[in-house]
Amino acid sequence: MTITTCTVDLIEQLTPTVNRVLLTPAQAVNFSSGQYLQLCLSDSDKRPFSIASTPAQQQLELHIGGAVADQYASQALAHLLQQHQLQQPVRAEIGLGQAQFRADSERPIILLAGGTGFSYVYSIAQSIAAARLDRPVFFYWGVREQAALYHHAVMQQWAAQNTKYRFVPVVQQPDDNWQGRSGMVHQAVLEDFVSLEAYDIYVAGPFAMAGVVRDAFIEQGAHREHMFADAFAYI
Ligand SMILES: Cc1cc2nc3c(=O)[nH]c(=O)nc-3n(C[C@H](O)[C@H](O)[C@H](O)COP(=O)(O)OP(=O)(O)OC[C@H]3O[C@@H](n4cnc5c(N)ncnc54)[C@H](O)[C@@H]3O)c2cc1C
Incomplete structure (x- = not known):
């Protein structure tokens, strides 16, 4: 872990x-892809945010917010x-964190993001x-x-680069124009993988x-030791 000051280049x-x-x-x-940083608002107020960029990039990228504006994000x-x-x-x-990408494994990969959890898996996808x-x-x-799919086009392009990549956006409450998957994102995974x-x-x-993902995926055969999420430490 590195403790340092950073200039704020862009918001x-x-x-x-x-x-x-x-x-x-x-x-x-x-840091490794999939790790997070803590933004120090004061000595006692430190807030974790996933790093969306990769270690190869000079700047650190964060995606801050959520579907509902809350104080966690707005104060940061x-x-x-x-x-x-x-x-x-x-x-x-x-x-920080233990859920960084494991490059040495040979197993196929499922990246699962809810809302701004996108930041975490985006870093891993770029490194892959x-x-x-x-x-x-x-x-x-x-x-x-669907308006919350802020990097939809970027991800479609990412998937187009390699026939082994698949990008599946899932909208919980879609409007009539949405042609993709709908409902809860973990349900889409449960439907797609026997x-x-x-x-x-x-x-x-x-x-x-x-919490829901951990229990439901283990029930569908996932190994706990092959599931990575820093949120597991908080629930
Ligand atoms: C280590 C760490 C890193 C963090 N990094 C960030 C960060 O980079 N940026 C940030 O803003 N905050 C971060 N947080 C705070 C927090 O995790 C986010 O604020 C939160 O993920 C935001 O969710 P959302 O509002 O975007 O998702 P929502 O819009 O609430 O949900 C998105 C989707 O998730 C699924 N979902 C939601 N609730 C459920 C449920 N009950 N059951 C099943 N599926 C559900 C659904 O598919 C839903 O459509 C971090 C926290 C920790 C501990």
Whole structure:
């Protein structure tokens, strides 16, 4: 883990409630795809955010927010905005968590994101593509409304790069124009895989989702030791 200051280079809206943030650390940082950082609002108030970028990239990318604007995200964002306007750095602890990508496994991969849990699996998906790993990857992204699929086009492009990649967006409450999958994202996985025994499974999203996924997937054959989610430590 590296504790350092970072300049806030960019804050831009991805949806009305989700923002993309780019930070440049003051020193070299060590982290793996799938790890998170803690943004230090004060010495006692540190908030975890998944790192959406990969270790190969110079800037750290965060996706902050959720379907419902809450204080967890809005206070972190207010701090980032304030420091950005004052041209002052923020403090962060970078490279935390145990749910990082396991590149040495040969098992096929399921990446499962709920809402801004996308950030976590996006980093892993980019690392898989950059390393040209020859493993099937099934990327499921569940959101409440299709407007929350802020990187839909990017992910379609990612899937188009490799016949072994599949991207499945799942909208919980779709409108009449939606032609894709609907309902809860973990249900889509349960429908698509008779058994989850063979897979490495990476999960991020609301804590309630992580709990449901852990139990339902194990019941459908997943091995607990092949399921990775930092949320499991919180539930
Ligand atoms: C280590 C760590 C990292 C974090 N990283 C971030 C981050 O990068 N950015 C951030 O903003 N916050 C982060 N958080 C905080 C928190 O996890 C997010 O605020 C939360 O995931 C946001 O969810 P959402 O509102 O986007 O999802 P929602 O819109 O609430 O849900 C999206 C989808 O998830 C599924 N889902 C939701 N609830 C359930 C349920 N009860 N059962 C089954 N499926 C369900 C559904 O398919 C739904 O459509 C992090 C927390 C921790 C501990």
